[in-house]
Amino acid sequence: MVTRFAPSPSGHLHVGGARTALFCWAFAKGRGGKFLLRIEDTDQKRSSDAASVGFLKDLEWLGIRWDEGPEYKAPDGSTVGGGPHGPYFQSERLDLYNREIERLIAAGKAYYAFDTAEELDAKRKAAQAAKQPYRYDRAALALSKDEVEAKRKAGVPAVVRCKVPAGPITIQDEILGTVTLPDGEVDDFVIRKVDGFPTYHFAVVVDDEFMQVTHVLRAQEHFTNTAKHMVLQDHLGYRRPTYGHLPIITNPDGSKMSKRDKDKTLRAAVQAKGLTAPPAGIANLDVAAWTKWLGDKNVQLDIEVANALAAALDVALPEINVDDFKRSGYLPGVLSNFLALNGWSPGENREKFDLAFIREHFNLDRVQKTPAKFDRVKLLAFNCDAITALPREDYVRLVRAHGERYYPEFLTKLTPDQFRMLADASHERSKTLDDLYRSNRWVVVTDEALVWEDSKNVKKAVVDKSADGSPSGLERLRAVRPLLEGVTDWTASSIEAAVKTYADAHCEGNLGKVAQPLRVGVTGGTVSPPIFDTLAILGKASTLRRLDRCLEHFAR
RNA sequence: GGCCCCAUCGUCUAGCCCGGUCUAGGACACCUCCCUUUCACGGAGGUAACAGGGGUUCGAAUCCCCUUGGGGUCACCA
Numbered sequence: 001m002v003t004r005f006a007p008s009p010s011g012h013l014h015v016g017g018a019r020t021a022l023f024c025w026a027f028a029k030g031r032g033g034k035f036l037l038r039i040e041d042t043d044q045k046r047s048s049d050a051a052s053v054g055f056l057k058d059l060e061w062l063g064i065r066w067d068e069g070p071e072y073k074a075p076d077g078s079t080v081g082g083g084p085h086g087p088y089f090q091s092e093r094l095d096l097y098n099r100e101i102e103r104l105i106a107a108g109k110a111y112y113a114f115d116t117a118e119e120l121d122a123k124r125k126a127a128q129a130a131k132q133p134y135r136y137d138r139a140a141l142a143l144s145k146d147e148v149e150a151k152r153k154a155g156v157p158a159v160v161r162c163k164v165p166a167g168p169i170t171i172q173d174e175i176l177g178t179v180t181l182p183d184g185e186v187d188d189f190v191i192r193k194v195d196g197f198p199t200y201h202f203a204v205v206v207d208d209e210f211m212q213v214t215h216v217l218r219a220q221e222h223f224t225n226t227a228k229h230m231v232l233q234d235h236l237g238y239r240r241p242t243y244g245h246l247p248i249i250t251n252p253d254g255s256k257m258s259k260r261d262k263d264k265t266l267r268a269a270v271q272a273k274g275l276t277a278p279p280a281g282i283a284n285l286d287v288a289a290w291t292k293w294l295g296d297k298n299v300q301l302d303i304e305v306a307n308a309l310a311a312a313l314d315v316a317l318p319e320i321n322v323d324d325f326k327r328s329g330y331l332p333g334v335l336s337n338f339l340a341l342n343g344w345s346p347g348e349n350r351e352k353f354d355l356a357f358i359r360e361h362f363n364l365d366r367v368q369k370t371p372a373k374f375d376r377v378k379l380l381a382f383n384c385d386a387i388t389a390l391p392r393e394d395y396v397r398l399v400r401a402h403g404e405r406y407y408p409e410f411l412t413k414l415t416p417d418q419f420r421m422l423a424d425a426s427h428e429r430s431k432t433l434d435d436l437y438r439s440n441r442w443v444v445v446t447d448e449a450l451v452w453e454d455s456k457n458v459k460k461a462v463v464d465k466s467a468d469g470s471p472s473g474l475e476r477l478r479a480v481r482p483l484l485e486g487v488t489d490w491t492a493s494s495i496e497a498a499v500k501t502y503a504d505a506h507c508e509g510n511l512g513k514v515a516q517p518l519r520v521g522v523t524g525g526t527v528s529p530p531i532f533d534t535l536a537i538l539g540k541a542s543t544l545r546r547l548d549r550c551l552e553h554f555a556r
Numbered sequence: 557g558g559c560c561c562c563a564u565c566g567u568c569u570a571g572c573c574c575g576g577u578c579u580a581g582g583a584c585a586c587c588u589c590c591c592u593u594u595c596a597c598g599g600a601g602g603u604a605a606c607a608g609g610g611g612u613u614c615g616a617a618u619c620c621c622c623u624u625g626g627g628g629u630c631a632c633c634a
Binding site for chain 1: 557558559560561562563566567568569570571573581582583584585592593594595596597598626627628629630631632633634
């Protein structure tokens with residue numbers, strides 16, 4: 001048994017693609033088979049060398065390794081891929097495709113067609129205007145053999161089309177069942193483009209044959225393509241793999257999940273802020289690029305540019321690529337778990353499981369036929385559970401690695417001990433590996449640069465007087481400051497003892513009355529780890545300096 | 557629009573194939589209360605679905621038909 005995942009290398013690995021890969025992998029590996037990876041780069045416009053490397057990394061990160069396919073050196077030093085049926089890039093297999101295409105032409109099962117793209121476009125539009133379904137009219141078949149020869153000799157650009165026999169086509173699908181497409185639904189489709197590259201349909205069929213693929217699991221959007229592939233298999237004398245078409249994963253609003261969603265979010269943010277020029281300091285985004293992007297919805301920003309712009313606009317981009325989820329601090333095991341749950345379930349109310357479980361239990365019988373809406377909120381809840389359940393040492397290791405990659409400023413600013421305290425204090429309140437860094441900006445801000453939020457909650461904590469006439473937060477701060485200054489052993493417990501003394505004497509033991517003003521005083525906001533941890537991490541000097549600045553700031 | 561597929565809480569789903577055990581189960585979200593030095597976590601409750609209409613049957617979420625709704629696809633993209 002051999003399954004394959006065959007993406008086109010247009011950017012990073014999409015979560016939908018990741019789920020397909022996951023299912024293909026699980027299906028084969030759970031049955032002692034092989035999982036093969038192949039890069040479908042037959043579209044010269046869309047492909048780039050760099051793009052394909054991205055998702056090798058993404059797959060590996062998820063824990064999905066391929067038995068055959070492009071070679072990849074994993075971070076652990078091992079090599080993934082290789083194999084006897086390469087090359088695994090379709091652009092390197094042109095000779096094979098051409099050989100097979102010649103066979104078809106010689107057998108009269110495929111033919112040259114000289115229609116130009118413009119001519120076909122016009123016919124398509126005419127058909128649409130007449131409310132008729134468009135089918136290729138086989139104009140090229142009216143040409144005599146000599147005419148074709150002559151045109152070929154003269155170098156007239158030509159495509160090759162597959163001659164589709166009349167009659168209905170019945171598809172056997174392991175998920176959808178047996179489906180019959182009526183006669184005439186499949187027209188003579190192109191199998192080789194003018195640029196000499198095969199189309200997807202042709203390359204897929206040839207490669208699945210030569211790579212000995214036995215089971216094709218792919219997204220449902222490919223379902224009707226199967227008919228074309230079957231025609232080709234019959235023409236070429238190939239065996240037929242077993243097919244299973246997976247339900248699509250969509251956005252919560254039912255729209256297709258697309259890389260363009262990021263651009264959409266960004267355009268909306270630009271509009272909302274009424275920006276007329278690109279924010280300064282974004283590499284590769286000058287006025288020209290900006291104008292072009294804003295003016296044409298089909299133009300997409302590079303990932304790096306998009307991320308930079310999102311940061312400048314202070315908006316969160318929707319995660320759609322595997323790498324986005326990594327960056328947002330999701331655990332790979334959680335992503336694969338959740339992905340599997342979109343379109344499949346093991347039954348018995350079981351919904352938390354690992355990769356090994358998926359490999360063990362995945363089957364086509366329990367695959368859903370309906371599209372699944374991707375619920376990021378539930379994913380977040382799963383990630384929270386997983387992070388909380390992590391042994392402390394594992395969490396610290398992972399959160400540090402995440403920081404080294406995305407928030408180096410934290411690692412430079414904090415001593416190992418301080419970082420450890422911060423991590424300990426953050427573990428149980430983290431839903432992602434990113435949370436520590438996003439919610440503790442006070443750590444990296446200098447004492448002199450700290451600013452206080454202008455919010456209701458901040459005012460309530462430090463400025464407002466309570467109705468019973470008890471002291472304001474600011475007054476309490478002024479009162480505890482000397483006590484803090486007197487703490488010689490600056491640890492969370494010593495600080496707590498000092499503050500508790502004050503609270504017992506002046507707040508009826510209610511620590512909150514003084515904890516919250518302190519929090520605001522040293523972090524600028526109302527949210528932070530437990531206050532004594534916060535102060536301990538910050539250190540005595542910073543704490544006192546920040547309190548002084550706070551007192552001064554709010555005194556006005 | 558043609559063709560194809562699908563239809564259980566807001567969402568992911570269990571149950572459907574092999575009708576009764578379903579006053580339809582779980583999870584996320586939501587609401588209420590509790591815990592609490594902030595946030596988050598945690599604890600206890602709660603609201604919430606078989607798209608509609610016809611059949612078949614003693615009996616239908618489960619089988620059949622129609623309607624409605626949703627999705628996919630109709631490229632020299634994959």
